Amino acid sequence: MEGTRIRRRPPGFPGLAGRPKSHSRLPLTAIGLAAALVLTACASGKATTGATSQPAAGASSAAANTAGSGGGKVSLFVIGGKSDDPFWSAVKRGADDAAKVVKANGGNVTWLGPQNYDNLGPDAAKLILSAKSQGATAIVGADWVPEAQNEAFKAASSGGVPVFLFNAGGAEQAKNVGALTYTGSEEQLAGKAGGEFFAKNGAKNVLCVNTLPGAVNTEARCKGVAEGMSGGGGKSTQLPLPSSNFGNPTAVTQAIKSALLKDDSIDGVVTISTGDADSSAAAIEQAGAGAKIKLGTFDMNEAQLNRIKAGKQLFCIDQQPYLQGYLAVSQAYAYNAYGLLVAQNTLLTGPAIINAANVDAAISGVQAGVR
Known part of the structure; x- marks a missing residue:
């Protein structure tokens, strides 16, 4: 939640104070991998039944079996925040941009969010189960309150629906619920x-x-x-x-x-x-x-x-919310349609300290609705 959160401990994570402009960018290797997913997805409207990538540690075998299954229509469900939450509007902007590729290839992306945050964990759990019951071929979700949400995520992953965590939960909860990756901040x-x-x-x-x-x-x-x-x-x-x-x-x-x-x-x-x-x-x-x-x-x-x-x-x-929505949906689609999975089972989108030394570089992104 505002929103990232929260997992893996790679050396030299981006965005510490004192690194003025480049710190707000995702490592080039991760961007290249994500771009490759999207470009591959654009290359064909037909899913392949070829060899699939190996699932991340902790991912359920049932969900892994749906990778690149071909034939069926891709139907992704995203469990995110309130539609009027400014932070989540940037996440949704990224998800919507990635959804253009999904829709161009005959699939669809559905965004589900709570009415309010008063009962966040239980409400989010209901949305996860609703996505599963509506025929989701993959679920992208934030694990805000693990004790309330994890059983729902496990029901999805063990029932053959690949799960991709983003924004909250981190690598630890991704492993706990059988999710394939986590995309967000630490x-x-x-x-x-x-x-x-x-x-x-x-x-x-x-x-x-x-x-x-x-x-x-x-x-x-x-x-x-x-x-x-x-x-x-x-x-x-x-x-x-x-x-x-x-x-x-x-x-x-x-x-x-x-x-x-x-x-x-x-x-x-x-x-x-x-x-x-x-x-x-x-x-x-x-x-x-x-x-x-x-x-x-x-x-x-x-x-x-x-x-x-x-x-x-x-x-x-x-924490670059736009990238959280864009990369998580892109990964879910590429895995569903083609069996592609990035090598890093955690993709960091932050943190980056924005201060007087680098504030000008961040303003244009906010004005564009992506930061």
């Missing part, structure tokens, strides 16, 4: 990078505002921030707010303002979403603490980047 590492950046810029006590407590990716984010701050000689505590407050700027602003007025040693605030960052900016201003408190957020939009450019926000942590 949320704890992303949080650690943010905590280290706070510490490097003088913060000693950072408040991590979590409006989706209990979700595996948001919990990992706050945990990572605390780890990064600890390594820099500071500390971070979590402010968990009811998930019903997600998307309620007034409630979030008042809760953050109250926390700031209660503890005047707080000199940094980080949020798990851009909407919450806007609420934090308002809370900091209302508390009269703009000169003291540094603001950071996971994910980004034009408002965040403009604040960074104006010197009113320290950083954003980008």
Whole structure:
């Protein structure tokens, strides 16, 4: 969720602070593999029954048997966030662009999302089972709350439906549910990078505002921030707010303002979403603490980047949501239709620290609706 999260531990993951422009890009090898999938998919509208790639460790044999099965119509289902969630609109933009290839070759892609985030795990589990019952030939999904969702994912993968995790869950949960790959960010590492950046810029006590407590990716984010701050000689505590407050700027602003007025040693605030960052900016201003408190957020939009450019926000942590949707759907289609599977069973799309040194390079992507 905003959204990435969260798995494998490759050396030199992209996007740490101090690497101005190239850090926001996926390694060229991964981009080349993804491009190869899409180009191959464009080359023919007919599925092949030729040799298939080996499934990732932990993938169910039932799901693996559907690779490149040929003959049947490809029907992909994507379990993502709310349609009016700005972060998920960028993920969906990527999924929609990849879906053009699927549709051009006679298949279809269906996006399913919850009405709200009040009961996220159980609601997402129902969507997974709904996708399976509707004849999904592959399911792309975010594993936000494993204890609520994993049985549904396992029902799909063990029942012959390939599963591709993205955004949340990571390599660990991908293995647990029999998914073939995970595409997204390493949320704890992303949080650690943010905590280290706070510490490097003088913060000693950072408040991590979590409006989706209990979700595996948001919990990992706050945990990572605390780890990064600890390594820099500071500390971070979590402010968990009811998930019903997600998307309620007034409630979030008042809760953050109250926390700031209660503890005047707080000199940094980080949020798990851009909407919450806007609420934090308002809370900091209302508390009269703009000169003291540094603001950071996971994910980004034009408002965040403009604040960074104006010197009113320290950083954003980008997980490149467009790539999550685009690469995950591309992989699911290429596997379904042709038995193709990338060699890396985890594709990292982040993290990348966006700050005053590189903010200009990120603005055009946000304006295009892909970052």
